[in-house]
Amino acid sequence: MSANIKRHRTGLGGIAFAVIRPVMSLIDIPLRALQRATGQGGMASFFILPNMAVFTIFVLIPFAINFVYSMTGGIEIFLNQRDFVGAEHYRDIFTCGSYLDPASCRRDGFWTAAQNTTLFVILQVTLLIIVSLITALILNRQIIGRSFWRAMFFFPVLLSPVVVGLIWRWILQRDGLLNFVLLEAFGAEQFNWLTDRTAAFAATIGVSIWAHMGFYTLILLAGLQAIPKDLYEAAEMDGTSKSRVFRRITLPLLMPNLIVVLVLALIKAVQVFDEVYVLTGGGPGTSTMYLVQYIYEKGFASELRNPGLAAAASIIMGAVLVVLTLMQMAASRRNEKKGER
Amino acid sequence: MNCKALFAAAGLALLSASTALAGDVRIMWYSDGNEGEVLKDLISRFSKDNPDINVIVDEVAYSVIKEQLPVQLAAGNGPDIARVTDIKNLAQYWLDLTPYLSDPVSWVKNYEDQADWMRLDGSPAITGFMTQITLTGGFANKTLFEQAGVPLPGPGATWSDWVEASKKVAESQQLPYAFAIDRSGHRIAGPAISYGAGFIGPKGLPNEVDDGMKAFIADFVKWNNEGLHAKDVWVSAAGTTYRPAADDFINAQVPFYYSGSWQVANLATKIDDAFDWVATGSPCGQAACTGMPGGAAVVAMKDTKNPKEVARVMEYLASTPVAKEFAERTLFLPANKEVIAGGLNFQTDSQTVKDVLNTFVQASSTTAVEALKLPAWKYAGSYYGALVSRVSQVIAGELTLDDGYARINSDMAEKVKEAQ
Numbered sequence: 001m002s003a004n005i006k007r008h009r010t011g012l013g014g015i016a017f018a019v020i021r022p023v024m025s026l027i028d029i030p031l032r033a034l035q036r037a038t039g040q041g042g043m044a045s046f047f048i049l050p051n052m053a054v055f056t057i058f059v060l061i062p063f064a065i066n067f068v069y070s071m072t073g074g075i076e077i078f079l080n081q082r083d084f085v086g087a088e089h090y091r092d093i094f095t096c097g098s099y100l101d102p103a104s105c106r107r108d109g110f111w112t113a114a115q116n117t118t119l120f121v122i123l124q125v126t127l128l129i130i131v132s133l134i135t136a137l138i139l140n141r142q143i144i145g146r147s148f149w150r151a152m153f154f155f156p157v158l159l160s161p162v163v164v165g166l167i168w169r170w171i172l173q174r175d176g177l178l179n180f181v182l183l184e185a186f187g188a189e190q191f192n193w194l195t196d197r198t199a200a201f202a203a204t205i206g207v208s209i210w211a212h213m214g215f216y217t218l219i220l221l222a223g224l225q226a227i228p229k230d231l232y233e234a235a236e237m238d239g240t241s242k243s244r245v246f247r248r249i250t251l252p253l254l255m256p257n258l259i260v261v262l263v264l265a266l267i268k269a270v271q272v273f274d275e276v277y278v279l280t281g282g283g284p285g286t287s288t289m290y291l292v293q294y295i296y297e298k299g300f301a302s303e304l305r306n307p308g309l310a311a312a313a314s315i316i317m318g319a320v321l322v323v324l325t326l327m328q329m330a331a332s333r334r335n336e337k338k339g340e341r
Numbered sequence: 342m343n344c345k346a347l348f349a350a351a352g353l354a355l356l357s358a359s360t361a362l363a364g365d366v367r368i369m370w371y372s373d374g375n376e377g378e379v380l381k382d383l384i385s386r387f388s389k390d391n392p393d394i395n396v397i398v399d400e401v402a403y404s405v406i407k408e409q410l411p412v413q414l415a416a417g418n419g420p421d422i423a424r425v426t427d428i429k430n431l432a433q434y435w436l437d438l439t440p441y442l443s444d445p446v447s448w449v450k451n452y453e454d455q456a457d458w459m460r461l462d463g464s465p466a467i468t469g470f471m472t473q474i475t476l477t478g479g480f481a482n483k484t485l486f487e488q489a490g491v492p493l494p495g496p497g498a499t500w501s502d503w504v505e506a507s508k509k510v511a512e513s514q515q516l517p518y519a520f521a522i523d524r525s526g527h528r529i530a531g532p533a534i535s536y537g538a539g540f541i542g543p544k545g546l547p548n549e550v551d552d553g554m555k556a557f558i559a560d561f562v563k564w565n566n567e568g569l570h571a572k573d574v575w576v577s578a579a580g581t582t583y584r585p586a587a588d589d590f591i592n593a594q595v596p597f598y599y600s601g602s603w604q605v606a607n608l609a610t611k612i613d614d615a616f617d618w619v620a621t622g623s624p625c626g627q628a629a630c631t632g633m634p635g636g637a638a639v640v641a642m643k644d645t646k647n648p649k650e651v652a653r654v655m656e657y658l659a660s661t662p663v664a665k666e667f668a669e670r671t672l673f674l675p676a677n678k679e680v681i682a683g684g685l686n687f688q689t690d691s692q693t694v695k696d697v698l699n700t701f702v703q704a705s706s707t708t709a710v711e712a713l714k715l716p717a718w719k720y721a722g723s724y725y726g727a728l729v730s731r732v733s734q735v736i737a738g739e740l741t742l743d744d745g746y747a748r749i750n751s752d753m754a755e756k757v758k759e760a761q
Contacts, residue, residue, distance in 0.1 A: 073759070074759065075415065075759065076415060077412065077415035077416045078415075078416075103740065103744055108748070112739075173573070174517065174573055175594075190517065192572065192573055194573065194577060195572050195573045195576050195577065197737060197738065280577070280578075281577055281578030281579060281582055281584075282578060282579025282580060282582075283576045283577050283578045283579050283733070283737065284576035284577070284733075284736075284737040285576055285579065285733055285734045285736070285737025285738065285739040285740075286579045286580075286734060286737070286739060287737060287739065288579075289579040289580070293579070297579070297580040297581075300408065300409070300412050301408040301580065301581070301582070304581065304723060304726045304727060304730070304752055304755075304756065305411075306755075306759075
């Protein structure tokens, strides 16, 4: 410590220290007075106040405004120009013959988007975790060019979602790269990947996995590298099969990381929008229109725009995200308790 | 002393900055062809003669005008002037220029025919002027028709005739599709009226989907399902997103393309001499052979902080010599009556372009009465939106035809309820 201080007192560090020290001494006077008056608890509140102010201004207040907005009608933007309609938008959304049949709902677009999102989340998250785990397991081995492959798999994460969407659009469109390759290599007929409902839906899942798997692979790779090597050596000496090692050692010890990946991927999947919007525009028809796009279209883009309905839809989606976040917190706590034991 | 000088300089800088802001006129502009270049050229001349006004031209994509501008206007954050196509629907945001114009009488004389398209029902306000009058219509790739040995359908040919002829060309020339129509409700409004559709019902409220509308939508869906129409244009997006099919025609992927007169400069530039092409007018249905009139207007915004400066810029752009030059250089059909009366010398050496423009002028004589009413009808934009989103869903197989019609009706009923 004293060596550090001595180092600070020479050269540039010394100059900075000489400038900062009187300033800090000045700040110290009111802070000490505050601590005497409020105690440690008061000081804690004082230090988190700036963060809470930012959170209140940019999250809580907009959330409250959005909630009030969802109770109003008309196409005006300013709240004071809008008519109060109570829970009408929520009633509209939940007026359905059957929630599984969007066509029977008054707001068919919302339920189509909700169904698409649910299916997308289930398939994308499952496949994303499997692919990320396999990739992490491979990248954790002593393979040739390991650093290169790690960088390669992480590279799409660095791309803007719009760029991701455009690249894959050029690949998958009618006169795109994929059809060109299939035609040249196999003489196959052109296939409209983005106008076939199933193919387009699969494309949005595939592209989304391609774009995000690098991030989750990295989390899982960190988890794999944290598993003590001696456990594997002991298992090898006992002649345990590789699949058993994976099930009994790797998977249980990787579980905390897998839970983090699962919850983060779930939340991200519910919010899917940008790359899909550029790739398919929500088409064909509405088969790749997910909730965020529905909210965007209803709120801003459509000639039939209805900002109140968009606000109500976003409140419902927010509620789903809150449930997912609570699940994450519960899972984290359970893991912490297991760790303590 | 030094500090005083510094403060004085800062004060002067602030003053000059605020003075510049006071004279700023911001124009939001989209282009189909070369009109952005022409506008900037015209504005640079205006700026030389009017150094007290700082005109800033923001060139944006059409989607920005269509999707973002309405939200900006509702929030009071729009530009001072904009070139728009949703003219009637947003009329509440346009500035009445009358008190600021030096010669409102000439303005009214030259632009009165389309004045109702861009002002609230019953209002006498002067809100802007049409940069061009457009008419929807078809374009045919003459070279492909000749190579296939298929004669171009003549005047009076129906939609079925055109689709059948284009199908033969596509089969002969191994093209992916026979024809394409832009993804836009406005674009299929003309064909639907030709089939007998009526949009405007009693008391100016939207009609429920009638037999004429049903007949066209059913045919259009059938052509998509049979692979005759370029399906990816209409199902490539959800909602009301606009998608032009011009590139398919330019790349000779379809022998017949239904769009409108605003595409002429774009097609002329990009096709150049790659193939011969002609305008065909609008194919006929049982009731008419109509295209949809329309166009883009330059309008001033009610929320502008500089209405006098805005009016000076608007008056310059709407003046007869400037409107004439703009039309001649952009190959647009003008709205200014004096310009029309004086004749135009379109700046092109291409006989094709001259013929195409003549075809559109001739086609305007067959425009149906219902089509002429739509640009000034306040529900037109919403109806186009309902049409494009629901018809796309039917084409994609998500809705049956009957469900699609019912959804168009309910979308419009909701819009009427909101308006009342």
